Amino acid sequence: MPTADVVTPPLGMDQHDAYRPDWLREVIGIRNVRTETDKITLTIRPERGICNHLGIVHGGLHITLIDHVMCGVLSSTRPDRYELLDLSLVYHRPASLLTEPDLVLHAVIDRQGRRITTVTASIASRSGRILTTAHGTFVPDGNA
Numbered sequence: 422m423p424t425a426d427v428v429t430p431p432l433g434m435d436q437h438d439a440y441r442p443d444w445l446r447e448v449i450g451i452r453n454v455r456t457e458t459d460k461i462t463l464t465i466r467p468e469r470g471i472c473n474h475l476g477i478v479h480g481g482l483h484i485t486l487i488d489h490v491m492c493g494v495l496s497s498t499r500p501d502r503y504e505l506l507d508l509s510l511v512y513h514r515p516a517s518l519l520t521e522p523d524l525v526l527h528a529v530i531d532r533q534g535r536r537i538t539t540v541t542a543s544i545a546s547r548s549g550r551i552l553t554t555a556h557g558t559f560v561p562d563g564n565a
């Protein structure tokens with residue numbers, strides 16, 4: 422039976438030349454960022470290449486966008502690094518870039534405890550229609 426070599430990324434991969442933490446910013450096309458205490462709002466215009474043939478954003482990308490905005494609110498308002506413990510999403514309606522090319526991502530820190538931080542987030546169309554809502558639970562990264 423053939424075996425495959427498993428490559429484990431080295432610690433501190435974020436300092437490696439090939440790792441570019443801004444790759445997502447390029448794909449989702451961030452146009453505006455507003456931060457307040459415990460809140461962040463991003464207006465984005467994703468590339469059409471991330472859509473299916475009907476111009477609808479894939480549900481997996483909703484998760485990526487939610488994770489991105491949740492981590493954004495944590496990193497912009499808290500000095501610690503966090504790990505995602507739990508994430509719940511509700512899809513309300515599809516995100517069609519053909520009808521509305523801009524999306525608005527919003528995240529708010531609901532509760533900051535000593536060991537658990539909870540964040541809610543949403544994806545909305547530019548006109549304000551809620552597309553996806555989410556609730557995430559984070560713990561401080563013990564390796565930070």
